[in-house]
Amino acid sequence: MNMSTNLNKSSSTILGVGSYLPSRVVDNSELSKRVETSDEWITSRTGIKERRVAEKNEATSDLAVKASQKALDDAGISPEDIDLIVVATITPDMAFPSTACLLQHKLGIPKVASFDIEAACSGFLYALDIADGMLSSGRYKCALVVGAEKLSSIMDWEDRTTCVLFGDGAGAAVISSSGEGPQLIGFNSGADGSNPKLLHQPAGGSLEPASMESLENRGHFLKMNGREIFKSAVRVMGSAARELLAENGFSNKDIDHVIPHQANARIVESLSQRLEIPLDKFFCNLDKYGNTSAASIPVAFDEARKASIFKKGELGLFVAFGAGLTWSAVLARF
Numbered sequence: 489m490n491m492s493t494n495l496n497k498s499s500s501t502i503l504g505v506g507s508y509l510p511s512r513v514v515d516n517s518e519l520s521k522r523v524e525t526s527d528e529w530i531t532s533r534t535g536i537k538e539r540r541v542a543e544k545n546e547a548t549s550d551l552a553v554k555a556s557q558k559a560l561d562d563a564g565i566s567p568e569d570i571d572l573i574v575v576a577t578i579t580p581d582m583a584f585p586s587t588a589c590l591l592q593h594k595l596g597i598p599k600v601a602s603f604d605i606e607a608a609c610s611g612f613l614y615a616l617d618i619a620d621g622m623l624s625s626g627r628y629k630c631a632l633v634v635g636a637e638k639l640s641s642i643m644d645w646e647d648r649t650t651c652v653l654f655g656d657g658a659g660a661a662v663i664s665s666s667g668e669g670p671q672l673i674g675f676n677s678g679a680d681g682s683n684p685k686l687l688h689q690p691a692g693g694s695l696e697p698a699s700m701e702s703l704e705n706r707g708h709f710l711k712m713n714g715r716e717i718f719k720s721a722v723r724v725m726g727s728a729a730r731e732l733l734a735e736n737g738f739s740n741k742d743i744d745h746v747i748p749h750q751a752n753a754r755i756v757e758s759l760s761q762r763l764e765i766p767l768d769k770f771f772c773n774l775d776k777y778g779n780t781s782a783a784s785i786p787v788a789f790d791e792a793r794k795a796s797i798f799k800k801g802e803l804g805l806f807v808a809f810g811a812g813l814t815w816s817a818v819l820a821r822f
């Protein structure tokens with residue numbers, strides 16, 4: 489695969505981080521009552537023990553509001569200080585308007601540029617990359633960057649090969665061109681659209697609009713070739729991370745912490761081997777939340793920060809892959 493992608497340098501500061509997980513816990517034993525599966529299978533193949541599921545009347549923007557409010561509080565700033573909102577999601581409240589616009593209104597943020605991006609599980613890192621570029625232009629000063637998903641709304645709860653893997657949640661960061669905090673120092677985002685059906689939601693778009701037939705075919709649910717995604721995930725995350733390190737003059741030995749996309753403990757183990765970075769440097773919370781797509785990295789980052797695992801001056805690597813295929817790696821100096 490040609491990994492020639494968008495490598496660049498950055499100087500934005502992370503002023504604050506926040507996350508929100510719905511309160512309803514669905515553990516493996518509850519799922520094993522719905523589909524033919526077991527706690528033993530799910531745990532040994534994925535490392536996931538439980539996931540969170542939002543209430544029926546709770547939309548992605550509601551999860552995003554709660555995570556964003558915490559990020560604003562953590563940053564010690566008010567909604568008036570935000571002049572850009574970027575939301576990464578594959579489960580927007582509706583096709584349009586964007587979830588970012590809904591968030592802008594719900595949070596009482598001034599009428600600033602607000603839009604969604606869609607890069608699946610790489611979405612939050614893509615959104616950071618985009619927001620950082622916009623801050624670098626000098627035309628924006630302080631961005632709210634959010635990864636939020638209500639994946640339970642596109643799960644086929646009769647398909648054991650997917651419904652055991654995913655969960656709902658939201659994470660947010662406030663980044664600025666000035667101020668104190670972890671510095672974003674490099675990005676490497678890329679995509680390969682040659683095999684879109686590896687992981688997709690076939691119906692509901694312009695190719696296959698909603699119809700009685702699309703409903704009968706369960707086309708509005710997420711479909712995935714898990715085995716192929718697994719192999720690609722390890723390969724593209726490994727390449728993206730290695731390229732980014734080399735571009736910025738670092739080696740794998742310089743990395744103190746890795747915050748990987750939280751999809752599967754076996755993917756994280758394989759990535760650790762491929763990058764030759766010890767597994768104990770990888771932060772994982774997928775046992776509690778499963779794969780929350782665009783929310784996965786900011787939720788993990790928020791938990792890791794709260795657990796005080798980062799020391800000032802340490803080097804962190806964020807790395808994700810997702811439907812597309814997309815991938816993204818980001819370096820930060822804590």
Ligand code: UT7
Pocket residue numbers: 524525526529530533534609648649650652687712714715716717718721751752779781809810811
């Ligand atoms: O953010 C990107 C999102 N996607 C991913 O990260 C997915 C990446 N892929 C994976 O994590 C793994 O491939 C899975 C967890 C999805 C599957 O693990 P695997 O070790 O690749 O299993 P498999 O697909 O090769 O399936 C092995 C067997 C199959 O049975 P047969 O054909 O060997 O008889 C499946 O039907 O396991 C069966 N199976 C299950 N059994 C019990 C699949 N799902 C389940 C289940 N419970 N939930």
